[in-house]
Each structure stands twice: as structure tokens, then as C-alpha cells.
Amino acid sequence: MQNKRVHLVLLIIVIIVFIWSAIKPVSYYSWVLEVSPAVASLAVFLFLYKKFRLTTLSYTIIAFVTILMFIGGHYIYSNVPLFDWLKDTWDLKRNHYDRFGHFMKGMIAIVIREILLRKTLLYKGGWLNGIVISMVLAIAALYEIVEWLFAMLAKGGRVSKDFLGTQGDIWDTQWDMFLSFAGSIIALLLLTKMHDQLVKREIGLNPNKMKKEEQE
Template sequence: MHGDSAPSKKKSKTKLWTVGVFVVIVAVTWWRPIYPAEQALHHSLTVLGVVALILVNRARPLPYASFLAILIFLAIHSVAARWIYSFVPYDDWTDGLFGFRVNDLFGWQRNNFDRLVHLSYGLCFGPVLYRALKPRLGKWAAFAAVDIVLSTSALYELFEWAIAMSLAPGDAEAYNGQQGDMWDAHKDMALATLGAIVGVAVLSRGSRALNRTTGTTDSGG
């Protein structure tokens, strides 16, 4: 029993430090906020996500990889929320660091940071769900993980639509970041689903390769 407590305490400390880094990132995004009301509205989901993560981790400690993946997604979301998604200055960042602008490179006409966030949702949460569901669902865990990402993405788009309907037109556009694209919701769901497929496939193949090397059975942990 004592042999198990030391690794458990070490993992808990590592998770605590990770949460601390996440809190610092969020705090930095709130330095002299540009759109405080809209940013706060976006962060209502951040708060719910962090609370849910802590409660789930207390009830059933998550593998550190899953814990980290969730906080990485929330950190990316927090960065996007500072500029209400539509105005994240990634072109200025890449221009200053590398001498090129991403939009010019790919011929984009809109700010696509919101696409990155939806893609990262699938990339981060797909493997988390697959790892959690694998012991119970076996070979169906991959399908279930992708399906949950797609379903929750659709629910979020419905939630976003409901919020937008309750706001003035200008505020609605500022919140949902559609940027004039009538297919915005469809593209966001498609990218989240693609991210989940890629994330689950990479984790599944990696687990099988590791199991072949070690001679163990894939349990999804």
C-alpha cells in the first residue's frame, strides 16, 4: 500500500503544477482585456470545463496524458477567447517570428484560429475518450469516442446559436465568430470530427505497436 502512495502523490503534484501553469496562461490572457464582456462569456465554458475536470479526476484519477490534453485544449480556447476568436493576431505572430503571414501563405480570407480550436478539440478529447472507453467497449471504443466528439460539437453549435439568438446582431457575430461564413458550424463540426479520428487512430496504432513490443494486452490505459 505504501508503495502505491508515493507514485500517486507524485502524479497528484504533477497535475497540480499543470493546473498552476494553466491558471497562469488564463491570467495572462486577461491582462488588459480587449473585449472583457465577450471574453467573460466565452470563459463561462472554461470554468465549467475546469470544474468538471477536477470533479472527474477526484472521482476517478485520470491518466496524466488525458489530464494534460484537456488542459491544453482549454488553454488554446483561453487564448482564442481573448480575441473573441475572430481577431487572434496569428498573422502578426508568424510575421514577426518567421517573416511570413499564414493567411497569405494559404490564401485564406478570414481569421481561421477558430478552426484550429475546433480541430484541437477533436485531437485532444478523442484520445481521452478512447482511453477511457477502451476497457468497457473494446473495439467499439474508437467509434464511440469519435461519435461523442461529433455529438458534443453539434450540441455546442446549438448552444452557440441559442446564445446568438438572444443577443443583438453585432454582439451575436462577435460571440460566435461566424465571419460571414454560412457553413461555419458545419466546418467546425467537421474539423472536430477529423481531429478525433486522427487522434484516436494515432493513439490506437501507438498502443498496438507498444503492446507488440512489450507482449502485453491493450487495455486502453
Template sequence: MDNGNILKAMLVAIVSAALIVSGIAPYERLTWLMEVAPVLIALPLLLVTRKSYPLTTLLYLLIAVHALVLIGGGAYTYARVPFGFWLQDLLGTVRNPYDKLGHLLQGFVPALVAREILLRGAYVNGRRMAGFLCICIALAISASYELIEWAAALWMGQGADEFLGTQGDVWDTQSDMFMALIGSSTAIALLSGWHDRQLSRLRSA
């Protein structure tokens, strides 16, 4: 087993272990299920497609980090994650900013996922156009998630408060999408070169 496969196996083990531990005694069971639902969908999908459609190591790593952030939010609820309170003290914010970290990654990681699919499938010509479309796709995903939160609020009423994690912020939806914009733009600006090199090695393999 080469180093890349060892890393992927380690990532699967870490995410799986974190998921299991988080589900033992989460703060609120339904909130946990709703928060970790993307992980419950993505993890089996990535395992099934690991040979037919393997991703770059960079993308697997980013997806794992995003999964761990989602799992942490599910276990504690976003407003109560201890790491968020540490960030709150460090940054001097008025609320636990862990939710904003999650939405930053909600832009950062999907933008790279979209870029990998678009470039590998030759669905778009030109790196600049690919970057623009990836940011658009990430924002569309962010907007869709906000619609899901709205539907949850209508369905559950006050029971959705832990899932929404607004912490009294009336502009929470807008700031969530802004964080996704920052995340997706940063990912495209900083990681495109590294991503291109990994895509080249993947094609060679």
C-alpha cells in the same frame, strides 16, 4: 511528488495563470466569459476528481492544451488571435484560421475523454467499436456547441458576432463540425496505442 504529479501541477498552474491574465483586459468581456466557460467548469471539476477519478497524464495534457486555445480565443476573440494571423500567412488562408484550430481540438480532445471513460468503465467491448463511438460522441458535442452558438445569435443579435467568429463564412457551422470530425478521427487513429499503455499503467497504480 513523482514526475506525473509534477507535470499535472505545472499544467494547473499554467492554465490558471493564462485564465487570470486573459481576464484582466479581454477584447470583449462577455465574449471572453462565453469562450472560457468550459475551462471555468472543467478546471474545478478535474481538481475535485483528481484522487477519486484520476485521468491519464496524456489526457490531462491534451485538456490543458485545449484550455489554452479556448483562453486565447476568449482574450482576443477568435478572429483576432495573433497566432491565427501567423497561421493565416503561413497557410495562405483568406481568414484567421484560429477558430478552426479550436474546432479541431473540440473533436480531438473529447474523443480521447470519451475513450477513457468508455474503456475504464467497460461500457463497450472492442477497440474498434470504442473508436467509432468516441468519434460519434465528439461530433455530438460539436453539434451541441453549434446549437449553443445559434442560441447566442438569437439572444444577442449582432452582439454575438465575436463569439460566433464566422468572419463572413456562410459555411462556418459545417466546416466547424468537419474540423471536429478530422480531429476526433485523428486522435483515435494516432493516439489509441499510447492511450492504451497509459490506461494500463493507471489500472496498475
């Protein structure tokens, strides 16, 4: 019951940020492009909540990453005020919110890890971690491909430029994928032990030996 309350609070916070994000964003076209993946993912997890409930850690990560995307959609990633302030204060060459966002998106490694532990024959260990990291990289690459395809179809323009968010860096795509990769490794290093404990306590499963019925 307590876990459900925490999950409800997380959902309410996400909804509040979503509503705020939708109120007078810098560009509604850019806003739709940026928040759509987060809204679609959130809808899937809500639909599966009763049938396949995740741990509180996974839902916290989902909520946090979703909020980051809503903030980026509202301001446009390259114009988030706090990171503009950091840019001016530290004399940086660019607004780094997008890179911060891609790094934090690497935390979805924990969500992917939980799904694989519970729905495949994989146990905790090197193979599991390797596959998780590879999947994070695949998602990061897919996102960059979507951005590229949109830019090609839109044939330039302000919205395309804002959505790509390269800020003049020819290596921006590579940086984004690398930071998601690095974020996934750090998330696994720091959060695996906590995740295993929550899987045992909240789901009732041993990550070293999954119950047969959970794999069917």
C-alpha cells in the same frame, strides 16, 4: 508521485494562462462566453481528481484545449495575432484560429475513450472508436447549437457576431463540426497505442480486459 507533479505543473500553466486571458481582453462579454465552458469542465475534472484520476495524456489534452479556449477568449477567435499574421502572409481569406481550435478539440476523443474504457463494458475496438467519434460530434454540434441560441436571444450585435465567429462564411458551422470530427479520428489513430500503455502503467488496467471493480 511523478504523475501528480506533472498534473500540478499542467494545472499551474493553465491557471497562469487563465489569469493572462482575463487581463484586458478585447471584450469581457465575449471572454466570459468563450472561457466559461473551459472553466466549468476544468472544475469538474479537478473535483473528480482524487476519486477518478485520468492518465497524464488525458490531462495534457484537457490542459491544451483549455489553453486554446483561453487564448481565443482573450483576443476573440477571429482576431488571434498569430493567425492574423498567417492570414496576411499566405493571403488567406480569414483568420483560421477558430478552425484550428475546433480541429484540436477533436483530441478530447482520447479523454472520452478513457472514460468509456474504465466506466462501461466497452473494450478497445471498432465499437468503442465509433461511439467515441459520435460523442465528439455530439459535443461539437451542441456547442454550435449554444452559439446559435445565444445569437437568437442576443438579436445580433458585436458580441453575438464575435461569439459566432463565422467571418462571413455560411458554412462555418459545418466546417467546425467536420474539423472536430477529423481531429477525433486523427487523435485516435495517432494516440491510441500511447493511451493504452498509459492506462496500463498509470491506472493498472488492461484496455482489452477491464477489471470488474472499475466497471461498477
